[in-house]
Amino acid sequence: MSLTKTTTPTPTRTDPDSPALRVGLIIIGDEILSGKRADKHLPKFIEILAARGLQLAWVEYLGDDPARITDSLRRAFASADVVFSCGGIGATPDDHTRQCAGQALRRPLVLHPEAERLIRERMQDTAREQGVPYEPERADNVHRLNMGVFPEGAEIIPNPYNKIPGFRCEQRLHFLPGFPVMAWPMAEWVLDTHYAAHFHSVAQVEKSIILFGAMESTLAPLMESIEARHPAIKVFSLPSVDHPQWGRHIELGVKGEAQAVQAAYADLMTCLQPFGLETGPELVR
Helix, strand or coil: CCECCCCCCCCCCCCCCCCCCCEEEEEECHHHHCCCCCCCHHHHHHHHHHCCCCCEEEEEEECCCHHHHHHHHHHHHHCCCEEEEECCCCCCCCCCHHHHHHHHHCCCEEECHHHHHHHHHHHHHHHHHHCCCCCCCCHHHHHHHHHHEEECCCEEECCCCCCCCEEEECCCEEEECCCHHHHHHHHHHHHHHHCHHHCCCCCEEEEEEEEECCCHHHHHHHHHHHHHHCCCCEEEEEEEEEECCCEEEEEEEEEEEHHHHHHHHHHHHHHHHHHCCEEEEEEEC
16 A cells, blocks of 8 residues: 555635536445435435535436446546545445546545544554454454545545545545445535535525416427526426325426526416416415
């Protein structure tokens, strides 16, 4: 194992006039895809981001397939998105994420000195708790240091649960354990440390109306025309066939920055009039 110089966390540069932060999430593990474990990360990350005025732009689920993981990470590194990756950073044969990150960046893997210190500290804590001497040269203890082998130039992400750190590359991709009890506080630390300037920077709202007797295919041209005239917003259509209150209906609306939403929604309501549809309540979120 080789050593790299310790790097201190580098705050992400932010531009007040830059677009809203795009955040992606990669969830890795055969156990998720097989159903042995239910994913808890997606709803929690949505909650963590929403508390800071941010939204999740995309999510990707991957098995323990090195080729697919590497391909996904290459795309993530090539984008301008801030990405969290959960899972696969341990030191067992089915943990591939650290190696794949190195391949995606075309950088060697090196033992991060601060990670080594923290892992050794954790091993000493464990030995003390078990009432046995700490043996740094024992094979299993040497193997555990692999959990601190990251792509060259990585920064560590502190782990308040057991000290075994995650890591951060290119100031945008953040690699966390698959265990929620570790990953979630680590993600919150990343956001609060590096991206606080983006919190609540853009007020995002949704405004919609309940429509009865409508078909999505009929509304599609209208939706396209609204988006064309109002490129700062997104139009959405959520059909339901068995809603407990409204029965069969379509919720049609727009979402985006508050001011843009008001103009787009007014346009939407004007364009709906010729359809002569029965309407339900208006909803604002």
